[in-house]
Amino acid sequence: MDRYARWNSLLELLTETGRISVEDAANRLNVSQATIRRDFDQLAQQQMITRTRGGAVANGVSYDLPLRYKTAKHSAEKQRIGAAAAALVEPGMVVGLNGGTTMTEVARALAVRPDLNTGAEGAQLTVVTNALNIANELLVRSRMKIVVAGGVVRPQSFELVGPLGGALLREVTLDITLLGVDALDVHLGAAAHHEGEAAMNALMVARARRVVIIADGSKLGGHAFARICPIDRVETLVTDSGADPATLAALRAAGLSVIVA
Numbered sequence: 485m486d487r488y489a490r491w492n493s494l495l496e497l498l499t500e501t502g503r504i505s506v507e508d509a510a511n512r513l514n515v516s517q518a519t520i521r522r523d524f525d526q527l528a529q530q531q532m533i534t535r536t537r538g539g540a541v542a543n544g545v546s547y548d549l550p551l552r553y554k555t556a557k558h559s560a561e562k563q564r565i566g567a568a569a570a571a572l573v574e575p576g577m578v579v580g581l582n583g584g585t586t587m588t589e590v591a592r593a594l595a596v597r598p599d600l601n602t603g604a605e606g607a608q609l610t611v612v613t614n615a616l617n618i619a620n621e622l623l624v625r626s627r628m629k630i631v632v633a634g635g636v637v638r639p640q641s642f643e644l645v646g647p648l649g650g651a652l653l654r655e656v657t658l659d660i661t662l663l664g665v666d667a668l669d670v671h672l673g674a675a676a677h678h679e680g681e682a683a684m685n686a687l688m689v690a691r692a693r694r695v696v697i698i699a700d701g702s703k704l705g706g707h708a709f710a711r712i713c714p715i716d717r718v719e720t721l722v723t724d725s726g727a728d729p730a731t732l733a734a735l736r737a738a739g740l741s742v743i744v745a
Contacts, residue, residue: 485513487523494523498533498542505539559585561700561724561745566590568745569662569698569722575599575607580661580688582681583615583643586698587664591618595625602627612656614649614684617642631656638678645680653687661692667708668699670734673715675708682710689713696720701727704735715740 485493493513497504506524510517528535533543566589573579573594581587591611594600600609609626613619614633622630633652635644663685665674674697676682689695695718704727720741723732732742 485515490515490519491523491527494520494527494540495532495542498540503536503539503541507538509539561726562586562589564745565698565700565722565724566593568743569696570594570597572662572696572720572722573597573600573609573660575602575609577659578610578612578657580658580663580692581611581613581615581618582663582685582688583613583618583641584664586700587615587618587662588621590662590664590698591621592625594628595622600626600628612653612658612688614644614653614688615642616644633684635684636680638680640678641681643681643684645678645684649684650687653684653691656691658688658692660694660696661688662696662698663688663712664698665703665708665712667706668697668704668715668718668721668735669707670705670715670731670738672707672711674712674718676710676712677708679710682712685712689717694719696722698722700724704728705731 490513494509497509497512506517506520509520524533524535524540527533531543533540562585565586569590570593581591608629610629610631611622612631614635616637619630619632622628633644633649635646635649637644666677667675676685689712697718701724704723715738718740720743721735722743722745725744736742
């Protein structure tokens with residue numbers, strides 16, 4: 485287990501329990517207590533946790549972890565979801581993509597599709613995104629036209645937020661928006677932890693003919709701070725086989741087409 489995967493596991497443990505000892509953490513992750521002490525010290529320096537005598541307690545910010553700490557979570561599911569979502573895109577489309585680890589897998593799946601990278605007239609894909617890492621993934625892997633919305637970078641997600649990006653998004657039309665979210669609920673709709681990201685995502689939704697939510701099963705039925713859009717604005721959900729069947733049934737009853745990858 486590499487350092488970031490280990491930190492992700494420690495932060496998840498603290499989110500669940502609120503407090504953990506060095507000894508308990510070492511036993512759970514099968515590493516030495518010296519390694520856990522170093523991890524705790526480094527996480528505390530980044531204000532992700534608070535060190536205590538013999539352990540650590542959660543700071544409460546671990547619900548919105550920086551992107552680099554999230555990559556190990558549900559990775560196989562996200563790869564399958566990414567491939568299924570990319571299959572909804574057709575040559576010549578204008579596609580909106582936001583940020584996040586699941587959307588990174590969507591971008592990678594788009595980049596390796598030969599029919600989207602031929603350079604033939606009418607076949608070139610145009611991608612509009614507010615995420616620097618998504619733009620980078622596509623720029624180095626594909627021949628697509630990449631349009632990046634401006635704004636202020638959020639270090640947690642590499643997404644650009646604020647009025648500068650909003651000005652661009654109001655002037656474009658998207659054939660389809662593929663949107664990663666922090667939560668999707670049949671009554672509360674789609675939501676994000678950060679209000680700036682939610683506002684940018686809402687603009688992508690408003691400018692799109694079709695809206696597809698990309699979310700693993702852990703995001704369904706939950707809630708987050710800032711709403712992106714109501715459920716009736718979503719056409720399709722792409723999720724994984726670990727999603728709760730009752731939740732999926734409720735979403736289908738609300739009119740969503742559900743794809744289980």
